[in-house]
Amino acid sequence: MTTLAEYLKERRDQEWRAELRKKLKGKERTNIPRVKMPEVDPNERVKFQNVEVNLGLSIEQAQREASRCMDCVNPTCIEGCPVQINIPEFVKNIERGEYGQAASNLKLTSALPAVCGRVCPQEKQCEEQCFYTLKLKKEPVAIGYLERFAADWERESGSVSVPECATKNGIKVAAIGSGPSSLSFAGDMIKLGYDVTVFEALHEIGGVLKYGIPEFRLPNATVDEELENLKQMGVKFETNFIVGRTASFDDLEKEGYKGFFVGSGAGLPRFMNIPGENYNGILSSNEYLTRVNLMGAADDKFDTPVLRGKNVAVIGGGNTAMDSVRTAKRLGAERSIIVYRRSRVEMPARVEEVKHAEEEGIEFMNLANPVEYFADENGRVNRMRVQYMELGEPDASGRRRPVPIEGSEKDIDVDLVIVAVGVSPNPLIPACLPDLKVSRWGTIEVGDNMQSSIPVIFAGGDIVRGGATVILAMGDGRNAAQSMHEYLSK
Amino acid sequence: MANLTTRFFGLELKSPVIVGSSGLTSSVEKIKTYEENGAGAVVLKSIFEEEIYFEYEAETNKQDLGYHNLEYLDYFDYEIKNDKIKQALELIQKSKQAGVSIPIVASINCHSGSEWVFFAKKLEEAGADAIELNFFVLPSDAELEAAKIKDYYFKIIGKVLMDVTIPVTIKLSPYFSDLARMVKELSETRMAGITLFNRFFNIDIDLDKKELVAANVLSHPFEYLQALRWIGIMSGRVDCGLAASTGIHDHNTALKMFMAGANAVQVVSGIYKHGAGFIKELVKGIETWMDKNGYQNMDELTGQANLQKVKNPSWYERVQFMKHFGEFDGE
Structure with missing residues (x-):
């Protein structure tokens, strides 16, 4: 049985890849700056819930970025991919202009390449293990952008390949x-x-x-x-x-x-179980996002109700928190705030999501944690008490743990709170x-x-x-x- | 037969024998058994803030998935915390549904001020009849002044008392430079009882392994003397009930505590050693002695030998052996 290493070597030894490697010197490849993902202007995109922020790479951008890849003998990037996509093979196919082939490479091990190219935290996976990151201390090859490019190109080309399937076994x-x-x-x-x-x-x-x-x-x-x-x-x-x-x-x-x-x-949404959390206007990110994403609450054509607020606080620092706070902004919030008890460095959210959120005017209240909510006479949340934190020793996740600062409580006006502290x-x-x-x-x-x-x-x-x-x-x-x-x- | 009804935790107890905070009170069946054997109340095992942190660490280590599960684990300490409260709630509710009629007291031990208040409120919501604060700051910080430690105690206690409506008691350590004043000041808050003293986890050194080990998990009968002295000193001088804890291994020791001024005794090690029947023996022994000595009820007995009532009160305050031991020849 062929091992993964043997398989990868065999693929790398294909004539076309060997030829492609000779086309540019190593220095010429490493001197190419990492591509920047074209985006919709932040002021424009916050008006729409369904306008994708990232526009995707052009063919020229994708080929140039793909040519940065060194086609390493030992492709460490693959070790960072949980589904073990043959990354150099699909990237090199993009470099030589075989975009459909690149998409086929992706689909060998990934059922959802267009999705993964958009939502995977590549900076913590394949790109973290890229030769550029590990050895050159430079920005990695934009593997995620290229994955998206290949998947999108195939779809837009109209000639979507269907992976081969074995003869039906009837089970x-x-x-x-x-x-x-x-x-x-x-x-x-x-x-x-x-x-x-x-x-x-x-x-x-x-x-x-x-x-x-x-x-x-x-x-x-x-x-x-x-x-x-x-x-x-x-x-x-x-x-x-x-x-x-x-x-x-x-x-x-x-x-x-x-x-x-x-x-x-x-x-199953999780809550913090702090006083006042049952007031109207405090809901889970699950509920909030499901109403908007699945049930069309942001669209006037749908009857789905969703609470809107002027001062919206989202509790948490993960991708779901970023999705919620940016959604709130798009639904008309004047102030959309991330309230997170650790610092920016410890946030679990993808770097790109945090960057996009900042561009869109999201406020970040780091090292702060809600301890109580207050409501108006109708039971609608109108104030949130946060306690400030400082960072203590690192915990088992390797991140410094938040330690409450006694007596540091401060009240903030809010009329909508979305709790994004994880799910069960x-x-x-x-x-x-x-x-x-x-x-x-x-x-x-x-x-x-x-x-x-x-x-x-x-x-x-x-x-x-x-x-x-x-x-x-x-x-x-x-x-x-x-x-x-x-x-x-x- | 003597009436053993007493008051502690701000509540009427049908017996002065309380099962102290420990793993003993972890199930409905055990709590029922203690009641059947004559316990006047049970204190649940403390919810430790520190334990929540350790569990969080263990869960994070177990997942070992680095970035992938970070969003799931980011607030997992709340999940553990809420699970602890849920467990306490279930234990309290199921015990009451099972017919337990004696008070069920919840106990907490936290580091941070906000957590004391959080847990106290949640345990009140869970149906606890009273709260016991298992409160101790080990004065190991060489930079920390005693006044600041004391200030911290009162700040936390003040917050808890402000936010909780059920009775709140404290299980205190003897390690205060102004212990009498501390106990008195505590009794002047809305504190519903003070237990003297908390028995701590102790360490020892294993000479063979050359490492630290846990020392004497269970108390010994001779350990009651410190609590006896301080109950005797403070009885009649405080605005709340007193309970004795540590070293109460038979009814004679319990009776001494009552005579010194305790309204109740908390027992743990005796039950660990002899089972729930220990409570029955204790209660029976107390009753028999009271009957034999003509005491009708606990009020008649409590504090009869406290500092204010004994003929030789200076004994309570004597700490040096002087003549007594000068004449002691070891025989």
């Missing part, structure tokens, strides 16, 4: 939930010849990609086009289908399903399977092969990890597909 498997882990699982299983059905509780496919991530960051049309690719491959989708309610696992087994992948996500696993599946082993926190316990305590059930993504990046969830889906295939092949 039915189910994916529960239609977020990134399930879609990735479905993509790999269909390639292996299985009969795959994805069951989604909501009316839309896509899970967190649709209800969680705003269109200014990830257009729904982009997600739909990736889903279309899976449909072309033969994956079936059932919407408005709650496994455990609409049909039980037993029902599905009777219908012939031999294996189940649970990717039901983390849809969806409890429905564990609740209907008493033999399923779950942790104290409600996550499904699985082995390294993503198999649960019930052998026919595999799981991955947020329902296992509590919360994870899109790409890590996709990695779980791939891992589970491989393991289920081995299990069902016995």
